[in-house]
Amino acid sequence: MALAPGRNATIEDVALAAGVSRAAVSKVLRDAYGVSDSMRERVTAAMTELNYRPRIAARAMRGRTFTIGIEIPVLGNQFFTRMLSGAMHALADTRYQVVIAPAEEKSRQGLRAIEALVDRQVDGVIAVSPRVTPEALERIAAHTPVVMFGRHDNSEAYDTVAGDDVVGAKAAMAHLLELGHTKIAHLTLPESDEEHESPHGLRLQTYVGEMERAGLAGEILVIRTDEGQDAAYRTLRDALREGAEPTAVFAAHDELAIGALHAVAEADRPISVVGYDDVPIASHPALGLTTVDQPGDEMGARAIQLLLERVGGRTDAVHEVFEPQLRVRTSTTPPA
Amino acid sequence: MALAPGRNATIEDVALAAGVSRAAVSKVLRDAYGVSDSMRERVTAAMTELNYRPRIAARAMRGRTFTIGIEIPVLGNQFFTRMLSGAMHALADTRYQVVIAPAEEKSRQGLRAIEALVDRQVDGVIAVSPRVTPEALERIAAHTPVVMFGRHDNSEAYDTVAGDDVVGAKAAMAHLLELGHTKIAHLTLPESDEEHESPHGLRLQTYVGEMERAGLAGEILVIRTDEGQDAAYRTLRDALREGAEPTAVFAAHDELAIGALHAVAEADRPISVVGYDDVPIASHPALGLTTVDQPGDEMGARAIQLLLERVGGRTDAVHEVFEPQLRVRTSTTPPA
DNA sequence: ATGAAAGCGCTAACAG
DNA sequence: CTGTTAGCGCTTTCAT
Numbered sequence: 001m002a003l004a005p006g007r008n009a010t011i012e013d014v015a016l017a018a019g020v021s022r023a024a025v026s027k028v029l030r031d032a033y034g035v036s037d038s039m040r041e042r043v044t045a046a047m048t049e050l051n052y053r054p055r056i057a058a059r060a061m062r063g064r065t066f067t068i069g070i071e072i073p074v075l076g077n078q079f080f081t082r083m084l085s086g087a088m089h090a091l092a093d094t095r096y097q098v099v100i101a102p103a104e105e106k107s108r109q110g111l112r113a114i115e116a117l118v119d120r121q122v123d124g125v126i127a128v129s130p131r132v133t134p135e136a137l138e139r140i141a142a143h144t145p146v147v148m149f150g151r152h153d154n155s156e157a158y159d160t161v162a163g164d165d166v167v168g169a170k171a172a173m174a175h176l177l178e179l180g181h182t183k184i185a186h187l188t189l190p191e192s193d194e195e196h197e198s199p200h201g202l203r204l205q206t207y208v209g210e211m212e213r214a215g216l217a218g219e220i221l222v223i224r225t226d227e228g229q230d231a232a233y234r235t236l237r238d239a240l241r242e243g244a245e246p247t248a249v250f251a252a253h254d255e256l257a258i259g260a261l262h263a264v265a266e267a268d269r270p271i272s273v274v275g276y277d278d279v280p281i282a283s284h285p286a287l288g289l290t291t292v293d294q295p296g297d298e299m300g301a302r303a304i305q306l307l308l309e310r311v312g313g314r315t316d317a318v319h320e321v322f323e324p325q326l327r328v329r330t331s332t333t334p335p336a
Numbered sequence: 337m338a339l340a341p342g343r344n345a346t347i348e349d350v351a352l353a354a355g356v357s358r359a360a361v362s363k364v365l366r367d368a369y370g371v372s373d374s375m376r377e378r379v380t381a382a383m384t385e386l387n388y389r390p391r392i393a394a395r396a397m398r399g400r401t402f403t404i405g406i407e408i409p410v411l412g413n414q415f416f417t418r419m420l421s422g423a424m425h426a427l428a429d430t431r432y433q434v435v436i437a438p439a440e441e442k443s444r445q446g447l448r449a450i451e452a453l454v455d456r457q458v459d460g461v462i463a464v465s466p467r468v469t470p471e472a473l474e475r476i477a478a479h480t481p482v483v484m485f486g487r488h489d490n491s492e493a494y495d496t497v498a499g500d501d502v503v504g505a506k507a508a509m510a511h512l513l514e515l516g517h518t519k520i521a522h523l524t525l526p527e528s529d530e531e532h533e534s535p536h537g538l539r540l541q542t543y544v545g546e547m548e549r550a551g552l553a554g555e556i557l558v559i560r561t562d563e564g565q566d567a568a569y570r571t572l573r574d575a576l577r578e579g580a581e582p583t584a585v586f587a588a589h590d591e592l593a594i595g596a597l598h599a600v601a602e603a604d605r606p607i608s609v610v611g612y613d614d615v616p617i618a619s620h621p622a623l624g625l626t627t628v629d630q631p632g633d634e635m636g637a638r639a640i641q642l643l644l645e646r647v648g649g650r651t652d653a654v655h656e657v658f659e660p661q662l663r664v665r666t667s668t669t670p671p672a
Numbered sequence: 673a674t675g676a677a678a679g680c681g682c683t684a685a686c687a688g
Numbered sequence: 689c690t691g692t693t694a695g696c697g698c699t700t701t702c703a704t
Contacts, residue, residue, distance in 0.1 A: 346681055347682060348682095362683060368683095393680090394680075396682090
């Protein structure tokens, strides 16, 4: 214990204890070329002896941090949990560590969170930010590899991983139309969430398009709500009280759909509800939420894979699209 | 644009552009004492001009990183979401940034994630790790402020914020006993999750104690399951198939309770279920889960407050306990 | 195979 | 009020 109390061991301490140079320690740390077995042994011994842990911040000033940053807009949405678990899984056997930065509640654009990550020298960023401009992302992507999750914009500077929202929304609408619904409302987020080829924007456009195609342009009803189950519940409850009479609601994602189910249960009217994502709770028999399954874990894993490729040097953009799948459950029935 | 392409602006670039010294720039950055208005102006102008962002890693080598690390064991549990949103809220108007490190699925002890955070020079850590030893935590807390969430151990080295699990579990049991249940099972996590004064350990002990106190020692039935709704569902389903005949299940937390509700729905037997935490979905009318409400957001906010106090220099330990509250809903009824 | 030394971008004395 | 300078702990040529 040649250590001053209150101070953690540094590479210097290890070098001293092992009787070698700092460079040598650094080499065994990164198992770089050119270390004899005997040296490696002594150094390793000294490291465990001193309980040495390399300071990533110091390393950051020269090389990699082996940290991947993931920005998500809301913590509550279980779809992101699926994505994250796929991502973590993909990174499980690597030296990389995941850190998550949730966007603040207020200015939910997420740009601040992404920049906070970049400021902390992550090796790459995965972000879910429908509202950040491509320009801002390109500025960031010029220095740090970026994969955007859920977006469909075609930048050359960053990759994207998204579900096919048009196909998914069409499946949801086809299901409701086949059941015989005509008064189908769409429950979605505020308009500001629709920019930049966002999932919700596409789902909305598809809803409108399919209604028109079915000759139901006159029945189009778009209900806007804030993020979250509870806000969705309140919004739909109020809309129903104020005279809206849909027989079916297509929600932009499952959190909203679950809130909708709450309002429907209270209103005691037979209104079908379709969600999007297939979060774990959707298949619970108490909810039985019909929804569009997106393979969140696969998408998360793929996002990591693309990001690591970029960290490894790839510079041309890849834009990947995953096929969603309708899951029919009890929350949808023919209109009364 | 005196910048080499592909390189981000540094404090040096800003100093050059503004025609001042690096120290001056650093000062306006941290708005330290001793900067004239004119200098501040020129420097600020240069910073925006060059799109300058300080590298936290470099700052980390001298001072604070203004980063708080939060370690959580599982992403899926919505109670942690409540805690996180309380924590983020408490930090909203400060310079601090939150980063979250989820423990890996496999070795879920969380120590690795905590250390990953510390290696990245966070100014303080909030962690939810029932299975990490106090010794390991004390070693970490010697250099980095730590607040443990959910634990009841009485270390001098770190603070704790927890719910009163004994009171909560007693309330749950009293409710079931008052309804007339005698065959009450307890659904909880594997034994390894009970160490170090963990919430689940205390809830289990209280369950056993209350059963004995009610003269029901012979009816004690502890069912162990892995983490997660789905695992809980499968475990209880199998237990019911194999002959277990409880009329009520007290689950160690809501995720497990929701899985239990699934199994109960399938078994088509009138089994009451009580959870713990009161996650947002618990109050959904489709579930109507009776549960013990813990003020997760308040607890998260308090954890931040304590952590910032420690960052600010406090060294004596604070151990805070929050009172839970039973929420009776439709998932509990008298036995048939 | 090993070590010496330069430097990453920032902060914090300290001088002026 | 402003600038000089010495590091923080690590990686990385470049000698040896």
